Amino acid sequence: MxxxxxxxxxxxTQFAGWQLQAPGGGRSVQGCLEEALGTLCGQPVRLHGAGRTDSGxxxxxxxxxxxxxxxxxxxxxxxxLNARLPPDVSIVAADLVADDFHARFSATGKVYRYTLWVERAYILPWRRAYVWNVGRFAPLDVAAMDACAGLFAGFHDFAAFCNAGSEPASTSRLVHxxxxxxxxxxxxxxxEFRAExxxxxxxxxxxGALVAVGRGKVSPEDIRSVLTMGQRRLAPPTAPASGLCLVGVEYASDGRGHKRHLLHQPEAGQG
Known part of the structure; x- marks a missing residue:
């Protein structure tokens, strides 16, 4: 095939996440797509994603x-597909690829962007669902945040920054x-966050850690210690889902014989 x-x-915003949910568990992106794809294929289908994004x-x-x-x-x-999908899902591209291409297992990296709203006096209503409003904390110590961000680059055990609910074979990751x-x-x-x-x-x-540093609640050295100790309970709270957007998935090739392919729109910093 x-x-x-x-x-x-x-x-x-209105999805319970990418992954199919149990009955009554809410809308999923995968579910919406499989329904539209099944109609076009004339049979039930199973869609394999590069990764699972959470609710919001x-x-x-x-x-x-x-x-x-x-x-x-x-x-x-x-x-x-776009004619059959709801307004909050769109197909950016659709391509036939080699049969050994796998959205998840062929991926060599992912790129996320997280957007903070830093204006203190107000927030534009139409941006509320795509940012974390930290304006009440402003001004943030950007230099301290930059210093803290540098601690995350490289190969580390990120157990302190992994929430419960999954059991990975390893909590070590290479962050580019x-x-x-x-x-x-x-x-x-x-x-922007780039990693394997x-x-x-x-x-x-x-x-969440970067904002805590920017607020002066903790120092970059505190975060270094948290990273080393590997205990989630010692780390700052999780940032809201609204500011996070998956903007790219990297592959060694595009599945059609072309090397080093990044499915990514680099000009996009929204959400």
Whole structure:
């Protein structure tokens, strides 16, 4: 069966997350997509995502794949799916790829961005669902936050920044970088997190630590100690889901014979 790769954007506000939920567990992005795909394929399908985003987390370039019937391979998948999906999910791209491509296991890295609202006097209502409003804490000590961000780069045991609810084989991860991006607006501050992979709510926990440092609640050295001791209870609280967005999934190739492919929209810093 031909293998179809989808690049997906969604507003996570009204979803219980990417993953299929038990009956009564709420809407899932995977569920919405499988329903539309099943209609087009004429049979039930199973979609495999690059990773699971939590309730309220957004995506600009989530990646998923499925195998489709040979007779359906030539469908205009992007147009056909977008005509059947709800307004908070869109197909950014749809491509036939090699049958050994796997959205999750072929991935070599992921890129997330987290956006803070830092204006003290107000928040624009239409940005509320896509940022963490830390304006009441402003001004943040940006230099201290930058220093703390540097501690996360490299290969570390991130047990202190992994929330309960998963049992990974290892809590060690290679983080390529945590970077404060140049912002087009003084109202917001966006941080980018690049790694080979992330633990459960790890990005939100790292962001929570950075904000705690920016507020002066803890120092970068305190966070260094937390990282070393590996106990979640010692770390600052988890940042809200609303500010987090999956903006890229990295692959060694694009599944069509082209090397080093990043399904990513680098200009996007929203959510």
């Amino acid at each position: 031909p293998r179809l790769r989808l690049t997906i954007a969604y507003d996570g 987390v957004h995506a600009m370039a989530q990646v998923a794949h499925l195998d489709v019937p040979e007779a359906k391979a030539g469908l205009p998948w992007q147009r056909a 970088g945590v970077t404060r991006l140049a912002s087009p607006s003084p109202l917001e501050m966006t941080w 992979g992330f633990l459960k709510q790890m990005v939100r926990n790292l962001m």
